[in-house]
Amino acid sequence: xxxxxxxxxxxxxxxxxxxxxxxxxxxxxxxxxxxxxxxxxxxxxxxxxxxxxxxxxxxxxxxxxxxxxxxxxxxxxxxxxxxxxxxxxxxxxxxxxxxxxxxxxxxxxxxxxxxxxxxxxxxxxxxxxxxxxxxxxxxxxxxxxxxxxxxxxxxxxxxxxxxxxxxxxxxxxxxxxxxxxxxxxxxxxxxxxxxxxxxxxxxxxxxxxxxxxxxxxxxxxxxxxxxxxxxxxxxxxxxxxxxxxxxxxxxxxxxxxxxxxxxxxxxxxxxxxxxxxxxxxxxxxxxx
Amino acid sequence: xxxxxxxxxxxxxxxxxxxxxxxxxxxxxxxxxxxxxxxxxxxxxxxxxxxxxxxxxxxxxxxxxxxxxxxxxxxxxxxxxxxxxxxxxxxxxxxxxxxxxxxxxxxxxxxxxxxxxxxxxxxxxxxxxxxxxxxxxxxxxxxxxxxxxxxxxxxxxxxxxxxxxx
Numbered sequence: 154x155x156x157x158x159x160x161x162x163x164x165x166x167x168x169x170x171x172x173x174x175x176x177x178x179x180x181x182x183x184x185x186x187x188x189x190x191x192x193x194x195x196x197x198x199x200x201x202x203x204x205x206x207x208x209x210x211x212x213x214x215x216x217x218x219x220x221x222x223x224x225x226x227x228x229x230x231x232x233x234x235x236x237x238x239x240x241x242x243x244x245x246x247x248x249x250x251x252x253x254x255x256x257x258x259x260x261x262x263x264x265x266x267x268x269x270x271x272x273x274x275x276x277x278x279x280x281x282x283x284x285x286x287x288x289x290x291x292x293x294x295x296x297x298x299x300x301x302x303x304x305x306x307x308x309x310x311x312x313x314x315x316x317x318x319x320x321x322x323x324x325x326x327x328x329x330x331x332x333x334x335x336x337x338x339x340x341x342x343x344x345x346x347x348x349x350x351x352x353x354x355x356x357x358x359x360x361x362x363x364x365x366x367x368x369x370x371x372x373x374x375x376x377x378x379x380x381x382x383x384x385x386x387x388x389x390x391x392x393x394x395x396x397x398x399x400x401x402x403x404x405x406x407x408x409x410x411x412x413x414x415x416x417x418x419x420x421x422x423x424x425x426x427x428x429x430x431x432x433x434x435x436x437x438x439x440x441x
Numbered sequence: 442x443x444x445x446x447x448x449x450x451x452x453x454x455x456x457x458x459x460x461x462x463x464x465x466x467x468x469x470x471x472x473x474x475x476x477x478x479x480x481x482x483x484x485x486x487x488x489x490x491x492x493x494x495x496x497x498x499x500x501x502x503x504x505x506x507x508x509x510x511x512x513x514x515x516x517x518x519x520x521x522x523x524x525x526x527x528x529x530x531x532x533x534x535x536x537x538x539x540x541x542x543x544x545x546x547x548x549x550x551x552x553x554x555x556x557x558x559x560x561x562x563x564x565x566x567x568x569x570x571x572x573x574x575x576x577x578x579x580x581x582x583x584x585x586x587x588x589x590x591x592x593x594x595x596x597x598x599x600x601x602x603x604x605x606x607x
Contacts, residue, residue: 154484161445161462161508191504192486195465204462208509232498256575258489258553261498262505343574344487 156194163206167213167292167321170205175294175317177203183319184208185228185267188259189276213266213321216240224290225323227266231255234265243327246334246354250281253336256344269302270320272310272375275346279306280368280376281336282323284352290322299324306375332356333439337431338370339423341414347371348414349423351403353431355386357441362386367399367431371414372407372424379403382428391436399432400425447511451476452520460507466500467491469507470517478518478548482577489576492549493517499556501575518548521555530593531555540589542580550576554590563594566605 164170174181181203184190193199207213213228216237223243225234231251234240241248254260254268254277268278269289282289282302289300294317305313314320328334338350350370356363365386367379382403389395409420444459451474458473470476470493479502482490491503494516521529531551534540541547550573557564557572564572569590570583578586588604595602 154481155468156463156465158461158463160443161506163508187506187509188486188504191465191506194463195484195503206509256489257557257572258492258499258501258575259486259504262500343571 154195156191157197157200159201160203161206162203163209165209165211167210167319170207170210170319171292171294171317173203173205174319177205179316181205185270186230186263187267188255188263189267189271189273207266207319219324222324222326225265225325227264227270227320227322229265231260231263231265231268232257235260244285244325246281246285246336246352249334250277250336250352253277253338253340253350259344265323266320269305269323270312270314272306272308272312274309274374274376275371276376277336277338277347277350277370280350280370280378281352282325282368283376283378284354284366284368285325285328286366287326288324289320290324291318292321293318297321303378309374328354329356331440333435333437335431335434335438337427337434339427346414349407349409349420349427351424351427351431353428353435355432355435355439357436357439359441360390362389362391363441367403367428369403369407369424369428372409372420374408377406379406379428381406386432391432396429396432400428403428445508445511447507449510449512450514452516458507462506462508464507466493466502466505466507466510469510470502470515476517476519479552480545480548482545482549487577488546488549489553489573490546490549492553492576494552494556497556497559499553499575516552516555518552521551529555530596531558531589533596534589534592535586538585538588538592540581540585546576546578546580550578550586554593557590558594558597563598564590566591 182201183205214226234251268276287302300313333355336352339348347370352368355365365383367383369377382399385399404421404425407421409417411417448457480490482488486504493502592602
């Protein structure tokens with residue numbers, strides 16, 4: 154219940170934060186909303202000697218348009234995502250997903266950056282980011298680099314971030330107007346992590362799927378981008394037989410843990426069910 | 442670790458204190474400020490009994506360090522009643538609608554419901570239930586909590602409260 158002792162740092166710039174994390178080394182952790190890290194610290198599963206609080210860095214906030222992309226500051230809270238008229242009109246899957254994350258209190262404080270950077274397979278936003286083809290801006294010792302969400306996740310709690318790195322923003326190419334979208338999440342109760350969840354984005358043309366992208370949450374050690382399943386659906390009318398083949402392809406890449414949310418085989422099957430529902434809902438929203 | 446100075450406004454009063462960085466906001470409120478209204482009901486950030494209103498947001502004070510709340514404006518259940526001591530609409534609603542049994546979740550429920558009604562001053566039953574999803578109650582089954590919040594919404598909107606038929 155009571156975390157171990159640590160020294161608290163509150164930098165006012167990204168440069169300062171990166172410098173601190175690099176200097177303080179492996180025994181330091183960045184803290185964003187803290188709603189993954191603090192529960193771990195209270196259980197003493199995490200015992201950093203130094204916390205570098207990103208909460209005072211103005212550059213990490215804000216949602217802005219940049220050409221065909223929307224760039225979201227890493228310290229943007231889930232509540233701010235939900236409340237953003239820009240995001241609701243341009244990338245509505247974000248609001249739909251965010252409202253399925255945790256509960257109102259957690260959403261007031263929990264950040265998009267924390268949700269995508271932590272590498273927790275249970276977090277909802279990573280699969281959605283893979284689905285969207287998002288790119289993460291990362292500031293580190295050697296300057297800024299960009300990493301595609303689809304290349305970012307390496308294992309449970311293992312990502313492309315290295316010591317001293319701070320994920321500063323998420324860049325998302327705006328999906329075409331009239332696109333269909335859905336985030337379908339099976340959970341034991343509202344606010345729980347996913348037993349299995351599927352993110353779908355698609356566009357239709359003349360009654361056929363013109364483009365499709367699928368992400369899966371919490372059915373492997375990392376979020377999954379179901380590329381083959383999406384390819385199967387492209388050019389189809391989302392007829393039952395083709396959907397069945399796509400679902401089988403999606404199920405084939407899952408490797409869920411057996412835990413209190415269910416045995417692995419069940420969770421794989423539920424990933425398929427969530428995908429089927431998400432495809433139907435996305436189809437109903439798409440124009441064309 | 443060396444203590445940090447924090448200052449905040451809590452229930453309308455300015456507060457200055459020294460805290461360890463690792464001191465959780467809930468412990469600071471309860472043990473240093475003696476505001477024992479917010480409760481500790483779990484170890485896992487699920488139950489919401491610790492909920493406070495911080496800078497216009499419902500926050501689980503067990504999942505924030507006091508140092509992160511430096512400069513914040515905080516309201517706890519102790520700050521909900523009207524200045525003349527009469528109950529606010531939510532407190533009255535919880536009394537009238539029997540929205541509590543043991544009362545352990547109640548400070549967090551009312552503090553969260555206060556912000557919920559600021560977000561949406563006329564929530565449907567479904568919106569209320571979704572809106573308090575971060576607050577767990579083991580006694581009541583939530584029905585009377587929902588009624589209490591509906592009562593308060595009606596009172597704040599100046600309309601008569603009509604209970605739905607069973």
